Amino acid sequence: MSKVTPATRALTAAGVGFTIHAYDYDPEAESIGRQAAAALSEDPARVLKTLMAxxxxxxVCVIVPSDQExxxxxxxxxxSGKSAQMMKPPEAELVTGYKVGGISPFGQRKQVGTVIGQTALAHDLVYLNGGQRGLQVRMKPTDVRDALKAIVADVIA
Structure with missing residues (x-):
């Protein structure tokens, strides 16, 4: 597995500190984010999932804890919109340039607005997808917010 992806290149170019963590990706997992948390022996609240809506x-890119909706x-x-819906997987792959299960908010093909759930900022360090299945980057949530110019909001159901 390559540990250099568009996401890690974007983070490096932006001067953002991060560490890389590989794990065994399970394509049959009911929840990719929770499976990643379990494989990394981490609290699911610290392992964030990247969703496209x-x-x-x-x-819009949405980042929330893997155990939340x-x-x-x-x-x-x-x-400031009227309605939202999840993006269909083929469209998410086209917009981001990543495969579902490996979508990172960093280094996407097309830059889109990003919203990060406010609970993510309660942790010293969080994990996000590093741009391929089975690869996570660990970093400060404030660096996530700043690097993506993300809106911080309560978007949890």
Whole structure:
């Protein structure tokens, strides 16, 4: 497995500190984020999942703890939209340039607005997908927010 991805290149170019953590990806897992947390022996609240959504037809990246679900109503309100829905996997792959299960908020093919759940900032360090299945990057949540110019909001259902 290569540990150099568009995500790690983007983080390095931005001067953001991170560490790389590989794990055995299970494509059959019911929850990719929770499976990653278990494989890394981490609290699921510290392992964040990257989701792609559409708000009024516009692409939005949403980052929340792997054991939580996004409220579409709260997400839409956060970005001054009327309605939100999850993006279909083929569309998410096209927009991000990553395969589902390996979508990172960093180094996406097309830069989109990002929302990070406020609970993520309660931790010293968090994990996010590093740009491929079975690869996580660990970093400060404030660095995630700053690097992505993310909106911090309560978007948990």
């Amino acid at each position: 559409l708000v009024d037809g516009k692409s 996004v409220s579409m109503k709260k997400l839409a309100a956060t970005v």
